[in-house]
Amino acid sequence: MKKIIIRGGNKLNGNIHIEGMKNAALPIIFASVLVGEKCFIENIPDVNDINISLEILRNIGADIKFPKKNCIEIDTSNVVPCSSPYDLVSKMRGSTYLLGAELGRFGVSKVGWPGGCDFGTRPIDQHIKGFEALGATVVAEGGYINASVVKNETDSGEVYSKNGLHGARVFLDVASVGATINVILAATLADGVTVIENAAREPHIVDLAGFLNTCGADIMGAGTSVIKIRGVDKLHGCQYKIIPDMIEAGTYMTAVAATGGCVSIQSVIPKHLETITAKLREMGVSVTEYEDSITVESDGNLKPVTVKTLPYPGFPTDMHPQFTVLLCLADGVGQITENVWDNRYRYVDELHMMGAVISVDGRTATVVGNGHLKGAPVKSVDLRAGAALVIAGLAADGVTEISKTETIERGYHNLVGKLRLLGADISKMQ
Numbered sequence: 001m002k003k004i005i006i007r008g009g010n011k012l013n014g015n016i017h018i019e020g021m022k023n024a025a026l027p028i029i030f031a032s033v034l035v036g037e038k039c040f041i042e043n044i045p046d047v048n049d050i051n052i053s054l055e056i057l058r059n060i061g062a063d064i065k066f067p068k069k070n071c072i073e074i075d076t077s078n079v080v081p082c083s084s085p086y087d088l089v090s091k092m093r094g095s096t097y098l099l100g101a102e103l104g105r106f107g108v109s110k111v112g113w114p115g116g117c118d119f120g121t122r123p124i125d126q127h128i129k130g131f132e133a134l135g136a137t138v139v140a141e142g143g144y145i146n147a148s149v150v151k152n153e154t155d156s157g158e159v160y161s162k163n164g165l166h167g168a169r170v171f172l173d174v175a176s177v178g179a180t181i182n183v184i185l186a187a188t189l190a191d192g193v194t195v196i197e198n199a200a201r202e203p204h205i206v207d208l209a210g211f212l213n214t215c216g217a218d219i220m221g222a223g224t225s226v227i228k229i230r231g232v233d234k235l236h237g238c239q240y241k242i243i244p245d246m247i248e249a250g251t252y253m254t255a256v257a258a259t260g261g262c263v264s265i266q267s268v269i270p271k272h273l274e275t276i277t278a279k280l281r282e283m284g285v286s287v288t289e290y291e292d293s294i295t296v297e298s299d300g301n302l303k304p305v306t307v308k309t310l311p312y313p314g315f316p317t318d319m320h321p322q323f324t325v326l327l328c329l330a331d332g333v334g335q336i337t338e339n340v341w342d343n344r345y346r347y348v349d350e351l352h353m354m355g356a357v358i359s360v361d362g363r364t365a366t367v368v369g370n371g372h373l374k375g376a377p378v379k380s381v382d383l384r385a386g387a388a389l390v391i392a393g394l395a396a397d398g399v400t401e402i403s404k405t406e407t408i409e410r411g412y413h414n415l416v417g418k419l420r421l422l423g424a425d426i427s428k429m430q
């Protein structure tokens with residue numbers, strides 16, 4: 001079990017570079033299966049979820065090289081659909097994208113039930129609804145999801161596209177990121193036009209559409225709630241650069257707000273950070289936006305606020321635990337309401353160990369901020385909760401020892417090294 005040890009109290013100062021976005025890189029890596037040729041993808045973050053997804057693709061025959069730092073060359077010409085090992089895919093959520101990608105290229109896929117952070121139930125009914133609308137049959141049994149196209153011909157005997165799928169209108173009951181991505185993957189090479197209504201609007205959806213369109217797909221409307229995919233016969237290889245990770249950037253913004261100091265956060269798209277920036281300003285933090293960087297300056301004095309998580313462009317759920325820490329450090333009573341996940345509050349008990357006063361009632365946590373936290377032994381229960389505990393430790397009096405920090409490595413590259421460069425007293429223990 002990996003640990004992080006922090007002696008709190010140091011202000012953060014300096015410059016920091018943001019990596020490519022994990023949640024954009026994941027679907028784009030899986031989308032390369034549809035291409036069947038060589039793609040060069042730049043700005044790939046070196047984090048564990050990405051390494052697992054590359055392993056999953058190698059397992060089905062992809063040839064993957066690393067021509068330079070943060071760049072992969074991925075050739076999927078020899079990929080064959082085969083049952084992907086449960087122990088690999090159950091490590092992360094993004095593995096569900098293999099279903100859409102294999103179904104979209106071959107008309108068949110068998111994938112172990114996906115893992116990922118535990119936020120209560122994580123259904124995939126909307127993914128399945130989309131696949132079925134496009135003509136696939138989906139059966140979940142024995143820990144695996146089997147998807148295949150049952151019918152290769154129309155009633156009049158006409159053969160559908162190579163994968164057997166046909167365009168359809170898909171209305172998502174929830175604006176699910178994963179379901180939107182999977183339907184795009186399945187529909188890109190399908191016969192005819194697919195329209196996704198109530199689609200997720202996250203920047204990573206736009207990035208996936210950008211990648212596929214660069215490969216010759218015909219996808220319109222990504223970034224809005226109606227996405228139209230006109231199926232094409234074939235895609236071709238391309239070169240593509242992943243967008244910066246808004247959640248990594250938001251995490252460092254929050255860290256500076258918590259400790260005080262002044263940090264220039266570079267290689268970001270300030271527009272993607274708007275809701276985080278607005279909330280920090282409400283709390284009394286100064287945020288200055290430049291073309292592709294932002295500067296965050298804080299004296300550590302924070303005003304309490306009310307935060308409500310929502311799908312993009314609302315306040316991101318993946319910034320929720322980090323903001324709860326800020327509310328603990330604020331002067332007065334704040335509230336956070338989680339509107340995306342059923343059960344994202346497992347980290348609250350850990351913050352209680354650090355002296356936080358938080359009461360959770362249903363989806364809402366009320367936080368009595370008193371300006372400080374105390375160092376304590378705590379454990380990281382999931383990726384963003386772990387990042388939140390690091391922020392709490394940076395701002396706390398005394399020493400914080402965080403265990404199970406492998407959860408943090410799933411989505412943050414070199415968090416400890418980057419924070420040390422900014423002046424934090426933080427180290428890793430294997």
Ligand code: EPU
Nearest residue numbers: 023094122123124125126127174176177178318340341383
């Ligand atoms: N939902 C359904 N049915 C479905 C799919 C989702 O009811 O078929 C519900 C979920 O239960 C949840 C809501 O819809 O209440 C949103 O789920 P969504 O499908 O949007 O989430 P996801 O695709 O599983 C991605 C990110 C998460 C992030 C969420 C929300 C990836 C790999 N994961 O998950 O990121 O929290 O979107 O923005 O992109 C993280 O990076 O730390 C992380 C957990």
